[in-house]
Amino acid sequence: MTELSDELLVAYVDGQLARKQTRAVEKVLAQDDVIARRVDALKDAHSRLEAAFEAILAGEEAEVAVKLGPQRPGIFIAWGTPAKIALAGAGLAAALVLAMAGYGWPLVMPELARHPSGATDPDYVGSLPPSWQEEAARAQALLSRASLEVALESQGNQDLIAFQLAQTIGPSVKLPDLRPQGFRFVRAQLLRSGEEPLAQLLYLGTSGAPIALYARKGGGSGAPVFKQYGAIGSVAWSQDGIAYLLAGEGDEASLMRLAQRIEQEKQAPAPSPHDAESQEAPRATGSVTPPYSPLPKPLTQPAPAP
Amino acid sequence: MQAEEFHDSIRPGLIAMLPRLKRFAGLMVGARREGTALLGRALQRMLAEQHRYQRGTALDRWAFAELYRHWLNELRGHADPMGQAKTDDASFERLFDQEGSAEVDGLTAGFLGNLPPQQRLTLLLVYGERFDHIDAGRVLDVPADTIGARLVRISAALADRLSSRVLAPSGATIENLYPEGPSKGLP
Numbered sequence: 004m005t006e007l008s009d010e011l012l013v014a015y016v017d018g019q020l021a022r023k024q025t026r027a028v029e030k031v032l033a034q035d036d037v038i039a040r041r042v043d044a045l046k047d048a049h050s051r052l053e054a055a056f057e058a059i060l061a062g063e064e065a066e067v068a069v070k071l072g073p074q075r076p077g078i079f080i081a082w083g084t085p086a087k088i089a090l091a092g093a094g095l096a097a098a099l100v101l102a103m104a105g106y107g108w109p110l111v112m113p114e115l116a117r118h119p120s121g122a123t124d125p126d127y128v129g130s131l132p133p134s135w136q137e138e139a140a141r142a143q144a145l146l147s148r149a150s151l152e153v154a155l156e157s158q159g160n161q162d163l164i165a166f167q168l169a170q171t172i173g174p175s176v177k178l179p180d181l182r183p184q185g186f187r188f189v190r191a192q193l194l195r196s197g198e199e200p201l202a203q204l205l206y207l208g209t210s211g212a213p214i215a216l217y218a219r220k221g222g223g224s225g226a227p228v229f230k231q232y233g234a235i236g237s238v239a240w241s242q243d244g245i246a247y248l249l250a251g252e253g254d255e256a257s258l259m260r261l262a263q264r265i266e267q268e269k270q271a272p273a274p275s276p277h278d279a280e281s282q283e284a285p286r287a288t289g290s291v292t293p294p295y296s297p298l299p300k301p302l303t304q305p306a307p308a309p
Numbered sequence: 310m311q312a313e314e315f316h317d318s319i320r321p322g323l324i325a326m327l328p329r330l331k332r333f334a335g336l337m338v339g340a341r342r343e344g345t346a347l348l349g350r351a352l353q354r355m356l357a358e359q360h361r362y363q364r365g366t367a368l369d370r371w372a373f374a375e376l377y378r379h380w381l382n383e384l385r386g387h388a389d390p391m392g393q394a395k396t397d398d399a400s401f402e403r404l405f406d407q408e409g410s411a412e413v414d415g416l417t418a419g420f421l422g423n424l425p426p427q428q429r430l431t432l433l434l435v436y437g438e439r440f441d442h443i444d445a446g447r448v449l450d451v452p453a454d455t456i457g458a459r460l461v462r463i464s465a466a467l468a469d470r471l472s473s474r475v476l477a478p479s480g481a482t483i484e485n486l487y488p489e490g491p492s493k494g495l496p
Contacts, residue, residue: 009461009464009465010457010461013460013461013464013465014457016464017435017460040472041468041472044468044469044471044472045464045465045468047468047471048464048467048468048471049436049464051414051416051417051467051471052417052421052432052436052437052464052467053436053437054413054417055405055413055417055418055421056332056432056433056436056437057437058405058412058413059332059335059336059404059405060328060329060332060437062405063327063328063329063331063332063335064328066328067327067328067331
């Protein structure tokens with residue numbers, strides 16, 4: 004019997020030998036059953052190990068694919084006018100705020116959650132910081148066709164906006180007047196959260212970034228809860244079947260005050276379609292609309308500021 | 310995967326190799342959930358210190374080495390590092406029990422589970438990742454010769470186990486396997 008070391012045979016099985024050595028080993032294998040059986044066992048071991056590693060990888064790949072989910076086909080919109088571009092740009096920016104404030108960062112690193120016995124870092128969120136491209140792509144998913152269908156020139160008409168929001172989100176949705184708190188209403192638009200419409204109302208203070216009030220159906224009733232997402236603070240609550248989220252760069256105290264103010268504000272009944280149309284009509288016939296119009300007096304008496 | 314990216318663009322590369330990193334971490338720790346959590350912590354660190362990644366270095370080799378180093382550092386922080394490195398059989402088997410993964414025989418899974426983590430990783434890097442011995446040695450911070458020696462030792466041990474299973478399926482039949490006596494024809 005020829006003596007061949009396991010070292011040589013493993014190298015042979017792994018394909019690490021030079022051609023000449025390989026031929027020599029094969030010559031021995033043809034003549035020695037014992038060595039041949041040993042090589043067979045080593046090959047079996049090799050292939051079992053490879054199969055085991057492949058199996059784990061296949062499982063991980065399948066799971067990553069599931070966690071990331073199928074890619075949305077996206078929306079193609081013909082950008083016809085500068086006004087539309089501006090509105091969509093505002094939507095993207097505001098949706099970024101929403102992504103940070105209400106829905107967390109993109110789940111690009113599935114299941115990298117903090118292990119209970121692992122990290123003690125309270126800021127650990129279990130995902131990689133996203134690139135701006137991912138942030139933009141996520142924000143894009145919040146835009147719907149309806150986001151562009153509210154014309155800029157109608158943004159000054161609170162009654163029309165209230166009507167549209169009531170139609171889409173629900174009759175009890177609020178369109179709060181925050182001027183007593185130092186924030187003027189700038190514009191509203193409809194985004195989408197999955198298949199659900201999501202209203203976004205944007206307000207500006209005398210300085211700094213805008214704050215946004217988001218509203219969507221559902222949620223029952225729940226007291227305001229503050230949560231910080233990076234630089235963005237947010238307060239979430241539910242009222243009369245509408246879930247709200249107030250998001251901005253303010254501190255906890257100021258955002259909570261604003262949220263409570265909104266929560267306490269009585270909802271103004273939405274005007275009828277006729278009222279809304281009648282107010283919109285003059286613009287369609289060419290009447291002058293100021294570029295920015297603070298909230299006009301609502302049809303009903305506003306609730307007194309607390 | 311050869312990394313051509315600059316150090317400031319390692320993130321997409323890391324994301325692309327997430328399943329491979331998860332496999333590495335799971336086999337290293339011996340449990341899927343803990344491996345994934347460890348990977349999360351290591352990735353945070355890699356990104357925070359990505360300036361240490363040098364252009365031209367293969368990203369996968371760098372990432373595996375960083376992950377391995379991170380694990381060692383965490384182990385050193387424990388009062389009982391050897392205890393932390395022990396593998397629980399049930400947790401280890403769950404590495405193979407995922408949706409989408411092919412069935413793995415219990416013998417191989419059990420064999421892998423009983424190996425020390427460094428030996429499992431040696432097998433993974435060479436047989437699973439197709440690294441050569443030099444690169445595998447760089448990841449695990451050992452000479453290439455050590456990688457080769459480990460492979461021989463582990464492969465021979467598994468081959469022995471497979472051979473003994475074939476030759477001795479049960480005590481009742483072992484005498485019939487060698488009608489001419491076990492000394493003949495055996496090394």
